[in-house]
Amino acid sequence: MRFRQLALLGTLLILVSSFSATTDKVSGQSTPVDIAQGKIVQAFQIVQQADLDGASPAAVSQLASSLNLALSYEQRAIQLLPTDKSGSGVYASLSLNLSTTTTVQALSVASAAQTQTLLSQLGAYSLALAAGLGSTLLVIELHRVQNFVRKIRLRRLRLE
Amino acid sequence: MRRRIITFVVLLASFSLIYSSIAYYALSKTPSQPFIAWGVYSQSGTLANYFSGVGMNVTTHKALNWHFQVTNQMGSIQYVGIVYRLGNSTSKSPNATTPASSAPQIGNTSRFIPNGQTASINFTWTINSESQAGGLIVLNMTVNGQQLSPPVGAVRALKFRFFFEIWTYDLAANSFLYGYEASGSRMGSWLQVWFNAA
Numbered sequence: 001m002r003f004r005q006l007a008l009l010g011t012l013l014i015l016v017s018s019f020s021a022t023t024d025k026v027s028g029q030s031t032p033v034d035i036a037q038g039k040i041v042q043a044f045q046i047v048q049q050a051d052l053d054g055a056s057p058a059a060v061s062q063l064a065s066s067l068n069l070a071l072s073y074e075q076r077a078i079q080l081l082p083t084d085k086s087g088s089g090v091y092a093s094l095s096l097n098l099s100t101t102t103t104v105q106a107l108s109v110a111s112a113a114q115t116q117t118l119l120s121q122l123g124a125y126s127l128a129l130a131a132g133l134g135s136t137l138l139v140i141e142l143h144r145v146q147n148f149v150r151k152i153r154l155r156r157l158r159l160e
Numbered sequence: 161m162r163r164r165i166i167t168f169v170v171l172l173a174s175f176s177l178i179y180s181s182i183a184y185y186a187l188s189k190t191p192s193q194p195f196i197a198w199g200v201y202s203q204s205g206t207l208a209n210y211f212s213g214v215g216m217n218v219t220t221h222k223a224l225n226w227h228f229q230v231t232n233q234m235g236s237i238q239y240v241g242i243v244y245r246l247g248n249s250t251s252k253s254p255n256a257t258t259p260a261s262s263a264p265q266i267g268n269t270s271r272f273i274p275n276g277q278t279a280s281i282n283f284t285w286t287i288n289s290e291s292q293a294g295g296l297i298v299l300n301m302t303v304n305g306q307q308l309s310p311p312v313g314a315v316r317a318l319k320f321r322f323f324f325e326i327w328t329y330d331l332a333a334n335s336f337l338y339g340y341e342a343s344g345s346r347m348g349s350w351l352q353v354w355f356n357a358a
Contacts, residue, residue, distance in 0.1 A: 051236040067272040124183040132176030
C-alpha cells in the first residue's frame with residue numbers, strides 16, 4: 001500500500017515537473033530540445049533505479065526500447081532544428097511525451113520490484129527464523145524423540 | 161527451568177543467526193566486475209577486412225558500412241555514447257583516463273543498453289573528396305549522413321585514423337564522462353582504425 005502511495009506521489013511529481021518544463025519554454029529559458037533532453041535523462045535515472053531495485057530484465061528491456069525511441073525523436077529534433085523549427089518542435093514534443101510515459105512506467109516497475117524484493121526478503125528471513133525455532137526445539141526435545149522411537153521399537157518387539 | 165529457558169534462547173539465537181546468514185547469502189547478488197565490452201565490426205561482420213580490399217586504402221565515394229557491438233555488463237542499464245574522432249599519425253591517442261581531446265570530434269551516437277545486452281550501432285562513412293591545405297591532404301567526408309570537413313590533414317593522405325571512444329552518462333555529474341565507472345574509478349576505453357585516402 002505504501003509503495004502504491006509512493007508511486008502515485010512520483011507520478012504526480014512527474015506531471016508537475018512536465019508542466020513546469022513546458023512553462024520554461026514560455027519564459028525563454030530552454031528550447032523544446034533541451035527540455036526533451038532533460039526528460040530523457042530524468043527517465044533514465046528512474047529506469048536505472050528500477051533496475052537496481054530488482055526489476056525484471058524483460059521490463060527493463062522494454063523501458064530501454066522506449067528510451068531509445070525517445071532518444072531517436074530527440075536526435076531527429078536536433079537535426080531538423082536549423083531548417084525546420086516546427087518539425088523539430090513536433091519531434092521534441094514526441095520525445096518529451098514518450099520520456100514522461102516511460103518515467104511513469106518505470107516508477108510503477110520500480111514500485112513492483114521493491115515490493116517483490118521486500119516480500120522475498122521477508123519470506124527468506126521468516127523461513128530462517130522458523131528453521132531456527134524448529135532446530136532449537138529438535139535439540140531441546142531430542143530426548144523425547146529418542147524415548148518415542150524407543151517405545152515404538154519395544155512395541156514392535158512385543159508384537160513379534 | 162531457568163536453565164532450560166536460557167538454553168532455548170541461546171540455541172534459538174544461534175540457529176536463527178546461522179539460517180539468516182544462509183538467507184542473506186542466497187538473497188545477495190553475486191559479486192562481479194563491471195565492464196563494457198565493445199568492438200568495431202567491418203561490413204563482413206568481422207573484426208577484420210575493414211576496407212574490403214587490399215591494405216587500408218579507401219577510395220573516394222566508396223561507402224563503408226561498419227557497426228559497433230557494445231555489451232553492457234555494468235550491473236544496470238547504461239546510457240552509452242560513442243564519440244568519433246579523426247586523427248593522423250601525430251595525433252595524441254586517448255588512454256585509460258583521458259580522451260583524445262586534441263583530435264576533432266566528427267560525430268557521436270548514444271544508446272540506452274540494458275544490463276547483459278548488446279547493442280548494434282551503425283557507423284557509415286564515405287570520403288567525398290580530398291583537398292590540399294598547407295602541404296597536407298584534408299578530407300571532406302560524410303559520417304552517418306552528416307557531411308563534414310575535419311581540420312585534420314595527413315601527408316600524401318596516408319595514415320589517417322579514427323578514434324572511437326566510449327562515454328557513459330554520469331547522473332551525479334549530469335553529463336557524459338569518458339569511459340565507464342569500474343570499482344570506484346573511471347576506466348577509459350577506446351578503439352582506433354587506420355586508413356589511407358587513396
